[in-house]
Amino acid sequence: MANTKSAYSFAGKKQKLDTHIIVVWVDNEAGVLARVVGLFSGRGYNIESLAVAEIDQKLNISRITIVTTGTPQVIDQIKLQLKKLVPVHKVADFKREDNNVIFKEMALFKIVGSKNKLEKAFKACKKYNAVLLDKTNKSNVIQITALRREIDNMVQNLKKFGLVSVSRTGAVAMTRGAEVFK
Amino acid sequence: MSKLYSGAEIVFKCLEDQDVSNIFGYPGGAVLPIYDELKNFKSIKHILVRHEQGAGHAAEGYARSTGKAGVLLVTSGPGATNAVTALTDAYMDSVPLVCITGQVPTHLIGTDAFQECDTTGITRPCTKHNWLVKDIKDLAHVIHKAFEVATTGRPGPVLVDIPKDIQFQKTAYKKYKKQKKINGKSHNNFSQENIDDLIHLITKSSKPIFYTGGGVINSGPKASELLREFVHATGFPITTTLQGLGSFPADDGQFLGMLGMHGTYEANNAMYECDLMINIGARFDDRITGKIDEFSPKSKKVHIDIDPSSINKNVKVDLAIVGDVKSVITSAIKSLKKKKSNFVKSNKQKTSKWWEKIQKWRSKRSLDYIGSEETIKPQYAIERLYELTKDKDAYITTEVGQHQMWAAQHYKFNKPNRWMTSGGLGTMGYGLPAAVGVQVAHPNKLVIDIAGEASVLMTMQEMSTAVQYGLPIKIFILNNEYMGMVRQWQELLHDKNYSESYTAALPDFVKLAEAYGCVGLRAKTPEELDDKIIEMLNTDRPVIFDCMVDKQENCFPMIPSGKPHNQMLLGPKDQKEKKITGKGKTLV
Numbered sequence: 223m224a225n226t227k228s229a230y231s232f233a234g235k236k237q238k239l240d241t242h243i244i245v246v247w248v249d250n251e252a253g254v255l256a257r258v259v260g261l262f263s264g265r266g267y268n269i270e271s272l273a274v275a276e277i278d279q280k281l282n283i284s285r286i287t288i289v290t291t292g293t294p295q296v297i298d299q300i301k302l303q304l305k306k307l308v309p310v311h312k313v314a315d316f317k318r319e320d321n322n323v324i325f326k327e328m329a330l331f332k333i334v335g336s337k338n339k340l341e342k343a344f345k346a347c348k349k350y351n352a353v354l355l356d357k358t359n360k361s362n363v364i365q366i367t368a369l370r371r372e373i374d375n376m377v378q379n380l381k382k383f384g385l386v387s388v389s390r391t392g393a394v395a396m397t398r399g400a401e402v403f404k
Numbered sequence: 405m406s407k408l409y410s411g412a413e414i415v416f417k418c419l420e421d422q423d424v425s426n427i428f429g430y431p432g433g434a435v436l437p438i439y440d441e442l443k444n445f446k447s448i449k450h451i452l453v454r455h456e457q458g459a460g461h462a463a464e465g466y467a468r469s470t471g472k473a474g475v476l477l478v479t480s481g482p483g484a485t486n487a488v489t490a491l492t493d494a495y496m497d498s499v500p501l502v503c504i505t506g507q508v509p510t511h512l513i514g515t516d517a518f519q520e521c522d523t524t525g526i527t528r529p530c531t532k533h534n535w536l537v538k539d540i541k542d543l544a545h546v547i548h549k550a551f552e553v554a555t556t557g558r559p560g561p562v563l564v565d566i567p568k569d570i571q572f573q574k575t576a577y578k579k580y581k582k583q584k585k586i587n588g589k590s591h592n593n594f595s596q597e598n599i600d601d602l603i604h605l606i607t608k609s610s611k612p613i614f615y616t617g618g619g620v621i622n623s624g625p626k627a628s629e630l631l632r633e634f635v636h637a638t639g640f641p642i643t644t645t646l647q648g649l650g651s652f653p654a655d656d657g658q659f660l661g662m663l664g665m666h667g668t669y670e671a672n673n674a675m676y677e678c679d680l681m682i683n684i685g686a687r688f689d690d691r692i693t694g695k696i697d698e699f700s701p702k703s704k705k706v707h708i709d710i711d712p713s714s715i716n717k718n719v720k721v722d723l724a725i726v727g728d729v730k731s732v733i734t735s736a737i738k739s740l741k742k743k744k745s746n747f748v749k750s751n752k753q754k755t756s757k758w759w760e761k762i763q764k765w766r767s768k769r770s771l772d773y774i775g776s777e778e779t780i781k782p783q784y785a786i787e788r789l790y791e792l793t794k795d796k797d798a799y800i801t802t803e804v805g806q807h808q809m810w811a812a813q814h815y816k817f818n819k820p821n822r823w824m825t826s827g828g829l830g831t832m833g834y835g836l837p838a839a840v841g842v843q844v845a846h847p848n849k850l851v852i853d854i855a856g857e858a859s860v861l862m863t864m865q866e867m868s869t870a871v872q873y874g875l876p877i878k879i880f881i882l883n884n885e886y887m888g889m890v891r892q893w894q895e896l897l898h899d900k901n902y903s904e905s906y907t908a909a910l911p912d913f914v915k916l917a918e919a920y921g922c923v924g925l926r927a928k929t930p931e932e933l934d935d936k937i938i939e940m941l942n943t944d945r946p947v948i949f950d951c952m953v954d955k956q957e958n959c960f961p962m963i964p965s966g967k968p969h970n971q972m973l974l975g976p977k978d979q980k981e982k983k984i985t986g987k988g989k990t991l992v
Contacts, residue, residue, distance in 0.1 A: 229893060231695050231966045252536070257528060264529045295716060302713035308533040308553060 237293040241270070241318040243325060243395045244300060245403070249309040250276045250284040257307055258286055267292060267300055271327070271370070271392030283311065287394050289318075289370075314403045322398050328391045329373045330355070333362045335384030343383035347376065408574040411540050411566060412437040415504065416445040418547040421580040424448060424475050426466060426844050428459040432479025433519055434506030437571035451844055451873060454865035456483050458837035460490020461863070464499045465841030468824045469799055471624060473500040473554050474841065480506045481519030484565075485526065489831060492530040494561040496828025497647060498622055500554040501561035503531075504547075509569040510538055523565045534563040540573040548580050557591050558711040559622055591710050592727040599735045601723050602682070603743055605704055607751070609680035611758045612640040615663065618647030618827075619685015619709060621820045623729035628652070628820040630733040631684065637740055639748040639755060641762055643671035645686045646827045650817035660762065661771070664692040665963050666809040669770035669972055670762055672961075675700050676969040677761070683707045685729045688718040689828070698968035708732050770961040771813050774977050780930050782807065782882045782953040786814040786854065789880060792937050798850040799842045801825065801835040803859030806888035806959045811854040833862030836879060840866055843875040850878070850941070857883040857950075858907055867920040870946040878940055879948045881913060884955045892958045917948035926950040 248254045255274060262269050270289040277285045290300065297315065304313045316323045333343045340362045344352060347366050350373075356363035366376065370393060377388055397403060409417060415438050419427065428451045431439045442450055453459040456478045463474030478487050484505045494501045508517040524536045533553050535546045543566070550562045606612065614635055620627050628651045635642050635658055642652050643663040652659055661668035663675055675681065681703045686692070688707075693699040696718065705721040707714070708729060715724040725732055740747055773783045800815055801824040802808040808825055817823050824842060826834035835853040843851045853860070860881055870877050890905040917924030923943050927936040933951070940947045960975035 228897075228965055231690065253524060253528070256525070260528055295720075299713060299717055302715075306532075306711070306713055 237295075239291045239293060240297065241289065241291050242297050243316045243318065243323070243393060244288045244290055244304070245314040245316070245395055246286040246288070246304055247311040247313075248284050248286060248307075249311070250282045251309055254284070254309045255286070257309065258288075258304065261303055261307070262288070262290070262300075265299070265303065267296060273392035273394050287392060289393050312404070316395055316397075323395055324398060325369060325393050325395050326367050327370055327373055327393045328365065328367045329376070330389045331362075331364045331366070331376070331380055331385055332387040333364065333380065333384045334360055334386045336360075339383045343380055343385070346379055346383070350376065406576045409577045410437065410441070410574050411543055411571040412441040413444070414540075414543050414575070414577050415547065415566070415571075416441055416448060417577050418544055418580065419448055419475065420445060422473075422548070422551050424473075426451060427475040427477050428453055428462045428466070428841065428844075429477030430454075430456050430459060430479065430483060432481075432483050432506065434480035434508055434568050435477060435483070435504075435571075436506075437568065438477065438504070438506065438566075450477070451840070451869065453837065453840075453869050455863065456486035457489050457833070458840070458863055458866040458869065460487045460501070460503070461493070461831070461834050461837035462841030462844070462866070462869075463501050463503075464490060464494050464497075464834075465801060465824050465838030466845045467494075467499050467501060467841075468621075468838075469821050469842045470845045471622075471821065473502050473551055473559075475502045475504070477504045478506070479519065480508055480523065481521045483519075484521060484523040488526060488530060489829075491527055491561045491563065493826050493829040493831045493834065495530045495532070497826065498559050498618060499561065500559035502547075502550050502554050503527075503561060503563040505563060505565045506571070507536065507565045507567040510567045511569070513567065523563070527563045530561070531563050532560040534565065536565045536567075537570055538567070540570050540575045543570065543575070544577055544580070558619075558714075592731050593712070594725045594727045594732060594735075596735070596739075598723065598725045599732070599739050602706055602725065602736055603739050605680055605706060605723065606638060606640075606682075606740065607744060607747070609704075610754050611678045611703075612638070612680040612682065612755065613660075613674050613678040614640055614642035614682050614684065615645070615675065615686055616642060616648045616651055616684040617645040617686025620648055620651035620729050621685075623685065623710075625820055627728075627730040627733065630730060630737065632656075634733050634737050634740075637737060637747060639751060640682075641674060641759070643667065643674065645689070645692060646812055646825060648686060649812060650820045650823045653818040654816035655818060660766075662812050663969075664689075665694070666813065666959055666961065667963075668813075669768045669961055669974065670765035672963065672969040672972055673765045674762055678703045681705045683709075683721070684733070685709060687714045690718070693719060694963045695966055695968045700969070768974065768978065770972070770974055770978070772977050773957070773960075773975055776954065777930065779954045780927060780933055780951060782810050782884070782957055783814055784930060785880075785882060785927075785933060785951050785953060786810050788933055789852070789854070789937060790815045792934065792941065793850060793852070796850045796941075798822070798852055799824070799839075799846060801838040801842060801851070801853045803835040803853070803855045803862075804830045804832045805856045805859060805890075806884075806892065806957075807854055807856040807859075807882040809889075809959045810882070815854070832856075832859035834859075836860055836863045836877075837866045837869075839877040839879070840869055840875055843870070843877050844873070847875075851876075852878045852880050855879055855881045856888060857881050857885065857910060857913070858887045861911075864916070867917070867922060867946060867948070871921045875946060876944050877946050879946075880940070881948065881950050882953050883910075883913070883950050884953050884957070885910060886955060888957075889959070895958065896964065913948050913950035917946075920946075920948075922946035922948060924948050924950065926952065928952045
């Protein structure tokens, strides 16, 4: 065996990564987002996207939605480590492929161009719940809600119609049906 | 209207209600109001350290030897940053600490004020939780909550940052009533079914082993008693981690010694060959498992731990039991007795071959070393220290390095809370201040820091603390003039390129002791060692003992990095006898 020249062992085999959406209910207090995000960076976990806002003003609860990738073991660790944080109330975990869960991201597009291009751009957005938020003679601001990859594709498509600026959120998630995650 | 108290008073009111009798600290601008109140609270004794890291390790020593939370009080900025090493150390080794830091007044936070730092930001990754108190009305609640978080579940450090203006402001204080089970997050999360599964595995196994860790000690002295009962009720062999030493008596026939990188041959081979591994309160650390892909390949693994995130983190287990060790063992003993009334006897046959195998491994005598008439072998020094102190119920702390491993191998612990060492973080300089803390908690006991000359210099200034408070700690330095463990790795892996591991200008430790106002002793030959140790033990003052040991000695046995448990390097004695050299040193 090769001389490892290390006080530590080498990393084992690389395993397959899955994409998961982790939803965390936390006390909305100073530093809570830093705790959650610091846990991810400190332990080497990924964050693909992040969405956070207060959802209950009376109880002072915020809901953080994190899209992450990891091996099953890492995903388990993420959940268990999150649950150890004092301001964390509960943690939900959904697989990206899960049909019982709705995932949505929102994007705002600013298009600058001729009337013809503006129209084409809006038409292209239509299948993603497009809303025209602002309109001038040579520009439009369009809002769409869709999945991450759909928005990625739209960003590519709209370039030829004069897309000049993109602003987008992280994913938010909710289960289908009457059930609520406890 | 009820009486109003200042923030500084509330700090001490809270400490009183938490039955805190000693705090370790160092004053500074942002904690002066708190220090001003100290005189009004006679039940709380403050120990002035010489460096905030020392306060942290002293509080750790106090906590580990008593099972109570250790408390430290330091100022803002450098006071807080100096405490970070100790907080991280406590976090890694699950030691309950409450660190109270001063902060610049709230209106100056964020202005880069004098001695300002983002204390809660810096300590977020090395505490279980921390708080910046911005409203005087929250202060009492936060401090009590801090104690609760530090001491419940898997223990650990917490920090409360109190701006100076909050220390002056006044509010009412309600006496704190300790509630039972206040923590919403329940720690016992196992079912009778889990216990039945465990008992089933126990009755089926023919090659079992217990592998126990610091969790047993953190669960309280009762847990160690129960562990003894459980192990005796099964007749199974047991090995403990570095942090678990003392949870099971080292002189018991079922004890195989410590396992891991510098564990015994029998313990590591038994871990490799076993068919059932029962992990109680240990965390499959990389110093324990060696190469993870080849870790104990044939065994069913049970993991009993209070922290769910420890389970399946490094090693996938077959049965996880989440709960307090004490509660789990209590249930397990009950169920075992119910199911098999005299299990030890009825199961003896089944494990007899296993025990034979273990005896064979034991006969290797892997902790043996080649003695010497001329120089003091470090192992011999520990052996003699043990023999001369074993009836004194001594408390042992260590620094980090070869001496630490030799102490773990050759000093035998029969009781919990007697062994304080930095395992997870591996903090050189831990042992001396930790000894200060232990001695504060146990004024009439013998407290020895088994040290290396390199480590001890990192926190040597705390000798001054020991002298100030008349704490008769004994600093037993195994002096080989090298950072021994660094040199050992360089010898093994870096072609003996001893890069910067030799300390060329060491102080004269005897004169250093005298300069601090304590007693210095030196032993150079094996002949005079016993007399000098006895002289040390008979000295009712702090002692620095400069034990000049063999400079070349290495710590064996050893699992080299990246190797599994069954490929240990044994000591020179074995190598000589077998005439194995070079590559063959790795036994298969």
